[in-house]
Amino acid sequence: EVQLLESGGGMVQPGGSLRLSxxxxxxxxxxxxxxxxxQAPGKGLEWVASISASGVSTYYADSVNGRFVISRANSGDxxxxxxNSLRREDxxxxxxxxxxxxxxxxxxDHWGQGTLVTVSS
Amino acid sequence: SYVLTQPPxxxxxxxxxxxxxxxxxxxxxxxxxxxxxxxxxxxxxxxYYDTDRPSGIPExxxxxxxxxxxxxxxxxxxxxxxADYYCQVWDNSRNQQVFGGGTKLxxx
Numbered sequence: 001e002v003q004l005l006e007s008g009g010g011m012v013q014p015g016g017s018l019r020l021s022x023x024x025x026x027x028x029x030x031x032x033x034x035x036x037x038x039q040a041p042g043k044g045l046e047w048v049a050s051i052s053a054s055g056v057s058t059y060y061a062d063s064v065n066g067r068f069v070i071s072r073a074n075s076g077d078x079x080x081x082x083x084n085s086l087r088r089e090d091x092x093x094x095x096x097x098x099x100x101x102x103x104x105x106x107x108x109d110h111w112g113q114g115t116l117v118t119v120s121s
Numbered sequence: 122s123y124v125l126t127q128p129p130x131x132x133x134x135x136x137x138x139x140x141x142x143x144x145x146x147x148x149x150x151x152x153x154x155x156x157x158x159x160x161x162x163x164x165x166x167x168x169y170y171d172t173d174r175p176s177g178i179p180e181x182x183x184x185x186x187x188x189x190x191x192x193x194x195x196x197x198x199x200x201x202x203x204a205d206y207y208c209q210v211w212d213n214s215r216n217q218q219v220f221g222g223g224t225k226l227x228x229x
């Protein structure tokens with residue numbers, strides 16, 4: 001059974017940093033691309049970033065480009081998202097998602113339960 | 122940037138057919154994926170590549186895509202289908218995933 005478990009969320013002040021992690025099980029991590037998608041309270045889904053299976057290629061939404069960094073440790077079956085220069089509008093539940101293939105251009109077929117990031121002073 | 126437009130809400134009577142539209146410029150040339158999100162839960166993929174169903178998704182869920190609109194069709198609607206539904210594509214020109222704004226389906 002595919003499982004994704006996010007961790008690292010919490011409350012942080014504007015301008016601060018946070019590192020999210022996603023531990024996976026039930027599939028061969030190194031064969032699949034991965035994504036982070038967020039959802040602000042009461043709002044819709046917003047794609048944040050994706051990374052190819054090898055980790056060589058990364059892609060970002062305009063709203064986070066230059067502030068967030070997606071990375072993966074294939075040896076440890078873990079996906080990360082480094083959040084820097086946080087703003088109040090970054091407050092959201094952050095979901096880790098497995099992409100159906102090794103490339104990022106296809107659907108996210110499994111999702112974690114999410115971790116809440118709150119940016120507030 | 123590429124924009125996907127969905128109606129905010131759709132209502133359907135139990136046992137009837139619900140259609141949720143997703144509009145985008147020449148969306149028929151892209152692969153569209155659909156997600157169901159029940160209140161308080163993570164999204165679930167219900168349709169990928171316009172028409173394909175993941176294992177475990179009922180045949181009542183189907184999709185189509187042509188021209189400037191893609192459609193998610195839910196036949197014989199049930200109370201358990203009440204959820205928010207999101208369409209999604211990959212924008213090749215900017216290398217970004219794009220989600221529609223979401224549609225709240227009410228079964229009443």
